[in-house]
Amino acid sequence: MLPTLDLEQYEHNTKEETGVADKNKGSTCYGWIGAGQCGGQLVKSFYDLGYRKVLAVNTTRRDLDLLAIPQSQKFLINTGEDGNDSEMERGSKAVQQHRQDILHLVQQTFGTQVNHIMICFGAGGAAGSGSVVELIDIAKRYARFIGHKNPRKSVGVIMTLPAAGKIGSPMAVQNTHKVANKLSQMADAGEISPLIIVDNDKISRMYPEMATRPLRLSINRTVAGLFDFFNKVSALGSPYTSFDRLDYLNVMEAGGCLVMGRTKVDKLEYPFSISEAVKSNLERTLFAGGLDLSTVKSCGCIVVGGRELMAKVKGLQEKIDYGFYILSEMTGEATIHRGIYEDNSDSLRVFTIIGGMKSPTDRLEKLSTDLCFRPEVFETDGLLLREQRKDILSLAEYFLAKEANFYNREDKILNSDVKKLLLYYSWPGNIRELAKAMKHAHELTIGRVIHPDALPYKIIFTDSENYPKHILPILDKVQQRIIFKALELFQGRKSSVARILGIEPQRLNHLIKKLNVSGVNINTIS
16 A cells, blocks of 8 residues: 555555566567557557556546456546636646556556556546646656656656547637647656657648558557557667667657658669658658657657568668768768667568657647648649740749648758759759759758758759750869768768669769869769
């Protein structure tokens, strides 16, 4: 039985207790608290994966009864009927009143060997939104009680944002905005680690044909599955490169916001297949967009492929290295942890986990008005760009604005050199080619201004005869910088550089000589 006084007043010589036994072993032992209906459903997804140290806290008995977890791991909060308080305020006060009872249940369920506590809730619901801050405080107190020296690094949150138009009342909209901003401020200040934001509005636009209930269940399973993967893989060794427990904790304890992603790689013969999978993980994620990649503190990139595939695909290591390089370019000064693993599958997948980012302020501000972006439909077929050169820059700006709005990112602008290159490039295709080029440039640009280096290589390394003479000095400077970086990345292996840039080795040799690329120990063996 827990004492009636606050736990942190006691010494840490507590008797070791196992709590409920997990049936899923990873590098880190987690305890899960689900607040409200949304939080309860999410922790149920973790329970189904074998994470049995879960609790569901709710103000509604019916919601708890519908959860298929042990009755002893459910806690019903009586909020009372104080007419002077909002439903959120009543939820907060009720958790305060039941603090010791909840702590007791946490101890019985989690035991004393839990490494990290995660609290799950939906920002659109009164029960979860009203109780989450108090539950965070309870989790920190318990972490301190069982011996964690820095509980702020041991308690994190998964917050689900509602889809636009799905919040019940103006007051609920205000409450959603309030709690989302509060949690974001806590994450940015390092008071919790990490904050994972699942964005239902973004997801509903990504999968508009799916019905609400199947989509919600799929979201919960996907979030839990991604989380489970990183916990499990960090407990495994590798004959190549391991993403170990310390790497995993470095990301999880970096504070700020965290996103995860997974992409299956097709067309492995394509030199950019893995690097594009890395970028896809950031754009097709279920998590909130608008995150500033320049604020990333720590991240991991794990490649998992079938044994036979890993052995027979030519140049695979170079493609993997280039994928790691692209992630490092996108995240600036962040620490990059790498992992390469084999399994019995016949495919290759790329997983990313990125932590320590500042909160997506634009996305959070939109919560206060319950608005979402609806991109207009633009015809992208049948128009040859070289026949519509006067429209190229306005179309480029349109596609950049579309990217920024869809992913809730800051608007980006083209610098003068990029504009010149776009205007004079031969554009063999239709405007879909321009759309892809702007998508590529938007993803690779950390700041607000897009520079020529962010353009696709086929634009940079097209035949220079396609450009007028006054553009050539700009082109030479960009080509020199890209070739230098590529030679440095691949330790002077020119065959690898030529393959990545999509040019012939003879042309690469010509450019190295013409542009006087120096500073790299260039391996002359192709």
